Amino acid sequence: MMTLREILTSLGGELLTPGMNLDIECSKVFASDLMSDVLAFMEPGSVLMTGLVNSHVVRTSYLVNVKAIIIVQGKRPDMNVVDEARENKLPIISTGFSMFEACSRISQSFPEGKR
Numbered sequence: 001m002m003t004l005r006e007i008l009t010s011l012g013g014e015l016l017t018p019g020m021n022l023d024i025e026c027s028k029v030f031a032s033d034l035m036s037d038v039l040a041f042m043e044p045g046s047v048l049m050t051g052l053v054n055s056h057v058v059r060t061s062y063l064v065n066v067k068a069i070i071i072v073q074g075k076r077p078d079m080n081v082v083d084e085a086r087e088n089k090l091p092i093i094s095t096g097f098s099m100f101e102a103c104s105r106i107s108q109s110f111p112e113g114k115r
Contacts, residue, residue, distance in 0.1 A: 001025050001026065002106065003022065003024060003026065004022040004026060004093070007026065007068075008022060010106050011102055011105060012096065013070070014095075015091065015092070016071075016077070016082050016085075016094055017086045017090070017091050017092050020068075020091035021091075022091070024067055028047070029070075031049040031050070031103050032048070032050060033051050033052050035052075035056055038060050038064060039060060039064060044064055044065035044066075046066060047070060048069050048070065049099060049103065050070070050099075051072050051099060052071075053071055053075045053078075054077070054081065057069060058081055058088065061090055062088045062090060068091040068092070068093060069085065069092045069093070070092075071094045072095055072098060072102050073096070073098060074096040075094065076094055077092065
């Protein structure tokens, strides 16, 4: 299990929604660019890792009770998306790592990664 603060540090990330609580514990990460998969398969309370930066990510994340969104490849959503996330108290972290590298870096801290 990791906190959002530990994830931020592990990924050399940047918090795009300042003032959010980073001491929230996270037990799972779901990596996908398909919001239909997020809706169908993601467990509530997980962290979403994606390369998408549009408002659909925030809306879908809110619907499935995501704890935070991690955006890979150094991508940055526009301010409207960041504002929408902030209104929904949904932290957004951006990392320069690829999806594969970001997943690899944090996988060992999660139960599924220790098999």
